[in-house]
Amino acid sequence: MTCPRCGREQPPGGSGRFCVHCGRVLGGVRWVATTPEATRPRTSAPRRAPYAGPPRYRSIPRWSLWPWAARPEPGDPDGPLAPPPPPAPDDALRATADLLRRLAVTTALLCGVAALGEALRYVLLLVSRDRALSGVLLGWSDAIVGLFGLLAPAAALATGVVFLRWLLRAREIAAEASGTRPWRSARMLLVGCVLPPLTLTVPGATLAEIEHAASGRPADVRPFPSRPVLAWWAAWVVGVVLGLVTVVQGFADSTQALADGVVLHFWSDVVAAVVAWLTIRVTAHLTELLAPVLRASGRSYVVPRATVDAG
Template sequence: MPPSAPSPGVARLGPPCPRCGRRAPAEGGPFCPYCGRYLAALRWVAEPPPSAAPAAPARVRVRYTGPPRYRTLPRWGFPPRRWEPPEPATPTPDPLHGARSTFGTLVPLLWATVAVALLAAGAEVWRYVLLLASRDNALSAGEVAASDALVGSAGTVSPILTVAAGVLLILWSVRASRAAADRAGVRPSRSPRMVVLGWLVPGLNLTVPGSVLSEIEHCALGLPVDQRPRPSRLLLVWWALWAAGVVLSAVVLLWSLRTGVQARADGVVLHAVLDLLAAVTAGVTARLVTRLTRLLAPARPRRRELLLSVRPPAAARAARA
């Protein structure tokens, strides 16, 4: 008889009561005969038998025979991908590149301004000659109409070109000042806003533009940063022409408010002088901007290799001898 089987005449006992802890007979019912608490049913947990568990794989030690070898090209592998470097979050534009790009448009526009300003000055001179001739003789309608058309067309195109060239000149000076400061390893003495205001505000535009261009020239030449900038002769000539043009523009603007025949005749002369001065200033500006841009970004010398002669080696010459 197995040891777990109960002996005859002995009652089997159930689980202990959770309340009183006594063990009641198994056939006594679902309630404890001592305290009357409901006896909870047993909880069965199913577990697989030990024979059903998978056997641990046996570790087989394989001798290393070198890297794998393939008789044909394997068709498996990773998909081809091209690595690209990450782009910077906020790329900073190169001021020197911006100055050179502005220079490419500014210089042709300045020379166009020179041509139109000379044409406007010639038209004003022709009008003044007609005014002098009208004191003694009557003028033909064709000459007066041609003079008025030439003055009107030149007087309309010239200010437009002057304003466009002025905007590009201010933009070039802002970028060139930053490029010159970067080349010298210093911080620009004026912010872009102050440079723009120095070109536009009356009174300041007599001194600030010359100072900005002097600093650009000083840094572009590689002179010591603690040394006071000394403008070149070309820059001094441009500075004088620029200041004279600003002052003469104010005089012509105030003179146009006067009335009378003599005031109008004098106004024609002043307009002719102003157009001629504008043409000279635009030409000098084109030369100055070209010089400063070439100082900031000098052109690379082009080298050409020329074959002058072909000489045999020394061993071959000795064998022939």
């Protein structure tokens, strides 16, 4: 055998694996270094399925975790705590009346500012008959009238929606307290509150019926409205009639018609502010009749005589 490094012949009887001259490993012997993982059989990695979204159930799962507040105590015979009772109708009516009060106050303020803007515009019309107007003052007048001419109707619309909601709840509570059934259906009431000329009579008559039932008067006696209801009813009728006249007047395009339109818009805003203020009064009056609870600012506590004597 010849050494691949030095090229010399190996003598007979040599080591056989190494060259006797240079010590190199002779041909036919090969050392291979392998890792432990290389000796294991290779297997194909499992293929991950694509994400298919959250789990889906054919029906509502019946398993769940106990809420901490409702977790039964060990040895408690009553089991989990009972859920809280639903809010009373009186509380819901008071919450609606409170929201209505805030919206009515906002509507009254916006209508008041809109009325001031219309008054300023009318004064500018009078001044402009014999002199030129300031562009800055005229711009402020147009800005006030335009801005509050949009905000005031939007606030009035929101107030009207909440008022109808309060009216429906108050009518149900009054009918249940008196043991009667409302003469008008809910649909008829809603149509009568928004469609002229029914809107002149239906809202006021409904308030009078609620007051009559909440006062405990006989059902066969004709309702006689109180002063808050009559005041609201009269202001409401004036506001509806004045609003219709203002809308009709807006179709005219003469100079005098434009001046008359400014005056009509002024009085419409004033009456709308008055109606919003009277709405607060009449809803507070009827809410107190329907939900007679102690006010938070004027509570009084009565101690029974037997308790005092025993102490």
